[in-house]
Each structure stands twice: as structure tokens, then as C-alpha cells.
Amino acid sequence: MKYKNVCVEAIECALPPEIITTDELENRLAPLYERLKLPFGRLELMTGIQERGLWERGRLPGDQSVDTVEKLLQTTGVDRSKIGMFVHASVCRDYQEPATACDVHRRLGLPQSAVIFDLSNACLGLLTGALQIANAIELGQIDAGIVVGTETSRALMETTVDELVADETLTRRTVKDAFASLTIGSGSAAILLTNRSLSRTGNRLLGASVLANTEQSALCRSQVDVTAGGRSDGQTMKTDSETLLREGVAVAAKAFERFVAEIGWDAAALDRVFCHQVGKAHQKLLFETLGLDDAKNFATFPLLGNTGSVALPTAAALGIESGFARPGDKLGLFGIGSGINVVLAALDWKTTLPSSAPTPPETLARFLALNAG
Numbered sequence: 499m500k501y502k503n504v505c506v507e508a509i510e511c512a513l514p515p516e517i518i519t520t521d522e523l524e525n526r527l528a529p530l531y532e533r534l535k536l537p538f539g540r541l542e543l544m545t546g547i548q549e550r551g552l553w554e555r556g557r558l559p560g561d562q563s564v565d566t567v568e569k570l571l572q573t574t575g576v577d578r579s580k581i582g583m584f585v586h587a588s589v590c591r592d593y594q595e596p597a598t599a600c601d602v603h604r605r606l607g608l609p610q611s612a613v614i615f616d617l618s619n620a621c622l623g624l625l626t627g628a629l630q631i632a633n634a635i636e637l638g639q640i641d642a643g644i645v646v647g648t649e650t651s652r653a654l655m656e657t658t659v660d661e662l663v664a665d666e667t668l669t670r671r672t673v674k675d676a677f678a679s680l681t682i683g684s685g686s687a688a689i690l691l692t693n694r695s696l697s698r699t700g701n702r703l704l705g706a707s708v709l710a711n712t713e714q715s716a717l718c719r720s721q722v723d724v725t726a727g728g729r730s731d732g733q734t735m736k737t738d739s740e741t742l743l744r745e746g747v748a749v750a751a752k753a754f755e756r757f758v759a760e761i762g763w764d765a766a767a768l769d770r771v772f773c774h775q776v777g778k779a780h781q782k783l784l785f786e787t788l789g790l791d792d793a794k795n796f797a798t799f800p801l802l803g804n805t806g807s808v809a810l811p812t813a814a815a816l817g818i819e820s821g822f823a824r825p826g827d828k829l830g831l832f833g834i835g836s837g838i839n840v841v842l843a844a845l846d847w848k849t850t851l852p853s854s855a856p857t858p859p860e861t862l863a864r865f866l867a868l869n870a871g
Contacts, residue, residue: 500705500760504632505697508851510570511808511815512562512686513861514551523659523680530662534670541680546778550683550803552652559648559686560592564605566686567646571606572854574690574698578606582640583613583631587623588647588807589720591616602646613640621774622835623647623807624687625843631691632703641696646688649806654682654720657734679735681777683803687811699849705761706843709753711745743776746834747783753840754788757830761844765789769827772817774834775799775809784832796822796869807835818850820862822869825849 520542524531531538542548553562563586571578584606586599597616608614613634619626624647631643658679662668691703720735758764771794773784778799785792796817798809805812810833817823829845 499629499633499707501632501636501703503694504635504703505692505694505699506628506701506703506845507574507576507690507692507697507699508570509689509811509815509818510566510573510687510853511812512566512569513802513812513857514553514684516552516554517549518552518655519549520547523655526659527662530668530673533666534668534673536670544777544779545681546800547681547803548800550651550681550801551685552655553648553650553684555652557650558592559588559590559650560586560598560602560605562648562650562686563588563598563602563646563688566648566688567602567606567644569853569855570644570646570688570690573851576642576690576692579609580642580692580696581608581612581644583634583643584608585615585617585627585630585643585645586647587617587619587627587645588649589618589620589623590648590650590806617645619807619839620835620837621804621806621809622833622837622839622841624689624811625807625831625833625841626839628689628691628703629706629708629841629843635691635693642690642692644688644690646686647807648686649682649684649808651682651684651803651805654679654735661734674740676735678804681799681804682735683805685802685805685808685812687808687815689811699851701848702846704844704846706841707753707757707760708842709749709756709840711749711838743780743783746836746838746840747780747787749838749840750784750832750834750842751787753842757842757844763828763830763844765791767828768794768830770817770823771795771830771832772810772814772823773832775802775813776804784834796865798865798868800868801864816857816862816865817869818847819853819857820866822866823847
């Protein structure tokens with residue numbers, strides 16, 4: 499798919515205030531580690547994840563999504579009356595119904611005429627939502643749209659730890675299914691797309707390639723029991739991490755062939771690449787398979803973990819804000835999600851708008867240090 503009239507005005511993110519290190523998490527798992535004789539430090543060694551963030555206890559995804567979109571609106575200065583589509587696209591949402599997008603839309607004071615809906619596509623939610631908005635802009639149906647999402651990992655983390663400590667039937671083999679659940683972090687991100695006639699930046703979304711292999715849809719399964727008030731209890735996830743890694747990268751390799759043919763950018767043409775953030779093994783295999791220079795990648799997983807659908811846009815937001823990506827760069831947004839779905843998008847970046855609520859310099863410095871050299 500190609501676009502002639504779509505611009506990405508800005509990508510904003512918000513980082514949670516509470517930090518839990520991998521060492522702290524392993525200390526909570528001490529009974530399991532001792533029972534199975536697992537070495538401490540194993541989790542960080544295998545994933546490269548040092549820490550991850552958590553939102554305040556009881557804070558709903560929609561609460562944070564309101565704040566993230568407000569930040570985006572202030573940064574771009576867009577007239578709210580121009581928003582013709584509003585999508586909430588994270589895995590986490592406030593209730594099963596109504597759509598979380600409805601309450602967030604109300605609190606933001608967006609137009610009643612806007613198309614409003616939740617979208618679910620695992621870790622590709624925000625990127626998929628951005629393409630839905632881009633399609634509507636290209637068709638002339640709307641002038642602008644926003645996709646937002648907030649992932650909250652506290653319930654999954656706490657349930658997983660409790661179950662692993664309590665289940666004395668686990669073995670070194672069976673515990674692997676819960677491994678990915680210990681890498682999940684929290685975060686929030688939002689993207690504003692506009693018709694190029696309204697754009698102040700000229701940041702063109704040139705197109706995207708998509709590909710799926712749904713024969714592998716059972717490799718990662720998550721479910722949530724939602725109680726009154728939107729509180730999630732008993733959230734669980736089982737993941738065949740090794741197979742998902744291998745099969746996901748295989749689909750990405752085929753999708754990249756389509757990307758090169760459709761967009762005309764090969765590995766050498768890309769200046770910077772922002773990927774879904776899983777861990778160091780995923781990053782290494784993906785870049786080796788696609789023939790990409792690792793120096794073009796902006797990693798966030800060591801400090802944020804895997805933040806689901808907001809991982810890729812958060813990496814892009816931080817990479818752009820920090821100056822890792824500069825005006826004139828050709829940017830690749832490469833998303834792989836369970837299902838398996840792959841979306842590879844091409845962005846011609848021209849202008850970076852100053853954030854209305856900048857990330858603290860010391861925080862940006864930590865991310866830049868991760869990606870130095």
C-alpha cells in the first residue's frame with residue numbers, strides 16, 4: 499500500500515513512574531529459582547532487560563491515554579475539530595464494553611462526528627490503527643486522526659509471579675511458557691496523522707507492507723478476567739518464545755522483500771529503524787536476517803521491557819526526540835506481533851516538533867547511551 503497525502507505530524511510517548519528492576523523481580527521468584535536450581539541473573543542475561551515500568555496501582559489505561567493525547571495535541575497545536583477518527587489500539591483497555599476510545603474521546607472533547615473505536619491486534623495495535631487512519635485520509639474521508647494506546651503490565655506480572663512461586667509441579671521445561679510474561683512492561687504512546695495539505699511538518703508516510711502467517715496463531719495466548727470497575731484479575735499469558743521468535747522473523751523476512759519492491763527502499767537506503775521491542779535475541783536475529791546495520795536501530799527494551807503495542811511508537815518517539823533520528827532521514831517502522839502479523843512502514847522524516855512535555859534529559863541520555871556506537 500502506498501500513500502500520497504498522509505503525514506505523521508508527531509509521535510508522543512509517556513513513561514510510567516514506578517520502576518521494577520529485573521533483579522527485584524527475580525528476588526520475588528526466589529522460591530522458584532531455588533526449587534528448580536535456576537541461576538539468578540538468568541532473566542537479564544537472556545533478554546537484556548534491566549528494568550521495566552509500572553503505572554500507579556488502579557490507574558486505568560484510558561486515564562493515561564487521555565494524558566498522552568493531550569501531550570500530543572499540545573505538541574502539534576492541531577485543532578481538535580479536525581480529528582475525524584480516534585482509535586484506542588492497545589491490548590489493555592478499561593472495559594470489555596464500551597470501547598475505551600469512547601470515554602477517552604469524551605474526556606478530550608473531540609468532535610462527535612469522529613469515527614471512534616477500539617482496535618486489537620496484539621503488539622501491532624497502534625501501527626495497525628495508524629494505517630486505518632492513513633487509509634481514511636488517503637480516501638479523502640477525514641483530514642486527521644489519532645491512534646493512542648496504553649499498556650499496563652502490573653496485573654500480568656503479579657499474577658505470573660504468584661503462580662510461578664505457588665506451582666510446585668513446574669519443571670525447567672514447563673516454566674518456559676511463562677518466560678515472556680516476565681519481560682512485559684508498561685507504557686503509553688499516541689500518533690497524529692493528517693492530510694499533507696494540513697501538515698506543518700511534511701513528514702510523509704509513504705506506504706507499508708503487511709504479511710501474516712496465521713498458522714502460528716497459537717504461539718502466544720493471553721486472557722484477562724475483567725471484574726466490575728475495569729480491574730483485571732488473574733491475567734495470564736503463555737508463550738512459546740523460541741518458536742514465536744523464529745517464525746516471526748521468518749514472516750518479517752518475506753514482508754521485507756515486499757517492502758523493498760513496493761517502497762523502493764532496501765536495507766542500505768534506511769537511515770534509522772524502529773522495531774517492536776522484545777529483547778536482545780529478537781533484535782539480533784531480525785537485523786541479521788534482514789541484512790540491516792544494527793547501528794541504525796534504536797533499542798528501548800533494556801529499560802522498558804516489552805511494552806506491547808506501544809513499544810514501537812515509543813521507540814520512535816524517544817529516538818526522534820533524542821536526535822537519534824534527524825530531519826531528512828528515511829525511517830523504517832518494523833512491527834511483528836503474535837498472530838503472526840507483520841507491518842513494515844516507510845516514513846520520510848522532515849521536521850521534529852518540540853514536545854510540549856519533553857522527556858527529562860537524563861532519561862533521554864540513558865536511551866542514547868544504550869544505542870551509542
